[in-house]
Amino acid sequence: MERASPAAGKLNAGGRGAGDGHGPASGAQPRAAAAGSAEPGELIGRALDFKSEGAQCYKDKKFREAIGKYHRALLELKALLLLLSQEPAGQRPPAAAAAAGLSEEQRQAVEAIEVDCYNSLAACLLQAELVNYERVKEYCLKVLQKEGENFKALYRSGVAFYHLGDFNKALYYLKEARSRQPTDTNVIRYIQLTEMKLSRCSQREKETL
Secondary structure, eight states: OOTTSOOSOOSSTTOSOOOOOOSOOTTHHHHHHGGGGSOHHHHHHHHHHHHHHHHHHHHTTOHHHHHHHHHHHHHHHHHHHHHHHTSOOTTOOHHHHHHHTSOHHHHHHHHHHHHHHHHHHHHHHTTSSSOOHHHHHHHHHHHHHHOTTOHHHHHHHHHHHHHTTOHHHHHHHHHHHHHHOTTOHHHHHHHHHHHHHHHHHHHHHHHHO
16 A cells, blocks of 8 residues: 555554564565665665555455565565675674665665655554454554654554553554544544543542542
C-alpha cells in the first residue's frame, strides 16, 4: 500500500482475513541473496517494484500476497545494506557505512520504502481474522522511529496497544494521532473506548482497596 492508500485499519481492527506477516514469502531469500553483484540503484529499483506490486495486491484485497511483496521489498533493502556494509568504511558500523555509500536521494528513497512497507504490513495484518497485534505494534513502532509524527503509525499503534491491554500507551498514541487529525472518527472512537477501559480499571482498583 502506497502512502496515498487507505490510511488505517478498520475500527473493529480484529476484523477479517489475511496472512500473519511473520516472514517473507517463499522464494524471496534466493533473489535477495543473489543481489551481491547488483548496484545500489538496481536494488532500490527492485524494492520499489515489489512495493508497488504489494500496493496493487492490497487494493485487490489480496492481503497474503501483499504481505509477501512488502517483505520482498524489505529483503532487497537488506541486501543493499549488506552490499554497502562490505565496502571499506573504516570503523563505521554497517548501517553508517551503508548510509555513507548512498546519495542523499537514494537514502531518502530507502527510508521512504521502509516506512511505506512497514505501514502497509500493519494495514494488511489489521485485515486478518485473528490479528497479530504484537506484530502490528512492532511494525508501527519501526515507522515511528523514522517518522515520529506519522499519523497512520500513531493510530495503528494505539489500536494495537488497546487490543494488547496496555491502555495507557494506547491512549498516548491515539491522542498523538488525534493531534494530527482531530476529526478522524476512528481515532475519536478508539480514544473513547480506551478511556472507558481505563475508567473501569480505576474503578476495580478502588473496589479492591
